[in-house]
Amino acid sequence: MNFDTTALTNRERYQLLTSLVVPRPIAWVSTHTPDGRPNLAPYSYFAALSATPFLVGVSIGSRRGEPKDTLRNLRDTRAFCVNVVTEAQIAAMNESAGEYPPEVDEFARAGLRAARAETVDAPYVEECPAVLECRLFQEVPLEGSTNTLVIGEVLRVRLADSVALAPGTLNADTATLRPVGRLWGDHYALVGEMPTLPRPKL
Ligand SMILES: Cc1cc2nc3c(=O)[nH]c(=O)nc-3n(C[C@H](O)[C@H](O)[C@H](O)COP(=O)(O)O)c2cc1C
Numbered sequence: 001m002n003f004d005t006t007a008l009t010n011r012e013r014y015q016l017l018t019s020l021v022v023p024r025p026i027a028w029v030s031t032h033t034p035d036g037r038p039n040l041a042p043y044s045y046f047a048a049l050s051a052t053p054f055l056v057g058v059s060i061g062s063r064r065g066e067p068k069d070t071l072r073n074l075r076d077t078r079a080f081c082v083n084v085v086t087e088a089q090i091a092a093m094n095e096s097a098g099e100y101p102p103e104v105d106e107f108a109r110a111g112l113r114a115a116r117a118e119t120v121d122a123p124y125v126e127e128c129p130a131v132l133e134c135r136l137f138q139e140v141p142l143e144g145s146t147n148t149l150v151i152g153e154v155l156r157v158r159l160a161d162s163v164a165l166a167p168g169t170l171n172a173d174t175a176t177l178r179p180v181g182r183l184w185g186d187h188y189a190l191v192g193e194m195p196t197l198p199r200p201k202l
Contacts, residue, residue, distance in 0.1 A: 024045070031069075031122050037102075041068070054154040080136070083124055129159065131157070
């Protein structure tokens with residue numbers, strides 16, 4: 001099989017992209033409206049971009065030609081939090097993904113507590129063991145796409161005591177973090193075997 005991506009439909013391109021770039025980490029993005037109404041939604045077009053400065057990127061699609069609530073809010077407040085979805089939050093994450101109207105508070109809907117970030121004007125999910133507090137660093141229009149790439153600079157990282165660090169480092173121990181990855185459609189991946197491969201020495 002061999003596909004000319006320019007000859008495929010939007011749906012087919014989406015299917016190939018999201019089933020081959022896997023597993024994707026999930027940014028559970030929390031924001032609020034300028035008048036303080038919380039919003040929460042998962043985004044798996046999500047990547048680490050740079051350590052210095054500390055940057056992460058989220059690609060946000062549109063809904064019926066309009067920006068999603070997350071994009072609208074973070075444009076207004078210039079802030080968002082990325083809550084790392086772990087095994088304990090998988091059902092709540094899915095509940096928060098409904099295409100709800102802007103007045104719906106997905107924290108309440110999913111039975112979660114919203115706490116106030118220390119460094120940016122955004123809420124975070126108190127139940128999440130790892131949270132990145134981000135200021136809006138850059139918004140990048142993707143030419144020809146209905147998606148917008150949002151780059152956040154992480155100003156503060158919150159880690160619960162349940163997350164161990166590898167001795168002498170700030171590497172969060174994956175076995176205690178228990179992150180969830182997105183596959184395609186409604187399918188997810190949990191952490192399985194974790195082989196260790198020392199890099200070749202020259
Ligand atoms: C696991 C998962 C990952 C998702 N990833 C994305 C994504 O990367 N980009 C996107 O635009 N929508 C994505 N969605 C859909 C949004 O979560 C959904 O449109 C949500 O209602 C947007 O909420 P908002 O309008 O409050 O921002 C994803 C949904 C799920 C369940």
